[in-house]
Amino acid sequence: MSEPVTGYIHSTESFGSVDGPGIRFITFMQGCRMRCEFCHNPDTWKIGQKNAITSEELLKQALQYRPFWGAKGGVTVSGGEPLLQVDFLIDFFKRCKAEGVHTTLDSCGMPFTYEEPFFSKFEELLKYTDLILLDIKHIDAEQHKRLTGWTNENILELGRYLSKVDQPVWVRHVLVPERSDYDEYLYRLNDYVKTLKNVKKFEVLPYHKLGVYKWKTLGIKYPLEGIEPPTPERVENAHKILHTADYTGYLDM
Ligand code: SF4
Secondary structure (H helix, E strand, O other): OOOOOEEEEEEEEEEEOOOOOOOEEEEEEOOOOOOOOOOOOHHHOOOOOOOEEEHHHHHHHHHOOHHHOOOOOEEEEEOOOHHHHHHHHHHHHHHHHHOOOEEEEEEOOOOOOOOOOHHHHHHHHHOOOOEEEEEOOOOOHHHHHHHHOOOOHHHHHHHHHHHHOOOOEEEEEEEOOOOOOOHHHHHHHHHHHOOOOOEEEEEEEEOOOOOHHHHHHHOOOOOOOOOOOOOHHHHHHHHHHHOHHHOOHHHHO
C-alpha cells in the first residue's frame, strides 16, 4: 500500500443504521459548496485545519467496530460533501476493500464533472465503492438553485453516468414543504429516476428541524423559518408518486 492520504473529517458515528445496509461506521467529512436551506450539518461546510486524519488511522478506528457489522454492514463516508476530498476517499476505500469491508459513499453529487482531473479520480473511486447514496435535492434546475445555491444539471448527469456503469445506488430525496413537496416536481422526479437502471432503493426523507439549532449556534439566519415538516399524508403521497416500494434491490444487498 502506498503512503496514507490525509483528510479532514468533522466527526464519526460508530453505530449508524440509516446510511447504507446494516450497522455502519459513518465518517462525516468536512467541506460542502452547496448551501441547502434545510442542511442539518452546516457545521461541516468549511474544510479547516482541525481533525486531520490519515486513511490508515480512520480505517483502524472503523475496524474496531467490525464485530458489530454482521454480513451487511461496513463503512459509510458522508458529509459535508465527501467528493471534495476525493483523493482521501480513494485511498480510504481502497484500504477498506483490501480488508474486505463494504464501502458506501453518501453524496449530493455537486462536485461531479467529466472534466479532468476529477473524472479519472472518480472512476478510480468507483472501483472501491460498493454503494452510492445519491441525494437528489430537487428535480427542477431553477428550484434546485434556490434550495441549494447550485444547479442540478451535473447531479442528474451523475445519476445517468452511474446507471450507465451499473453502479448500485440508493436515491434519497428530502421532501420539503413549499420547496420540493409539489406533485408536479414529484412526477418529474419519478420520470427521471425510473430511467435509471441501477436504483436499489428510493428513499423519501421528510424534512425535519433537528439541525436548526446549529444554524443559530453558527449565527446564520435559518432560511426555512416557519416551514413545518410534511404531514404523514404528504409523505405517503410522495411515496406513491415516486413508486418507492418498487425499488427492492436493496433487500439482496
Ligand atoms: S449537500 Fe448536504 S452538507 Fe451540503 S449543504 Fe446540502 S445538506 Fe448540507
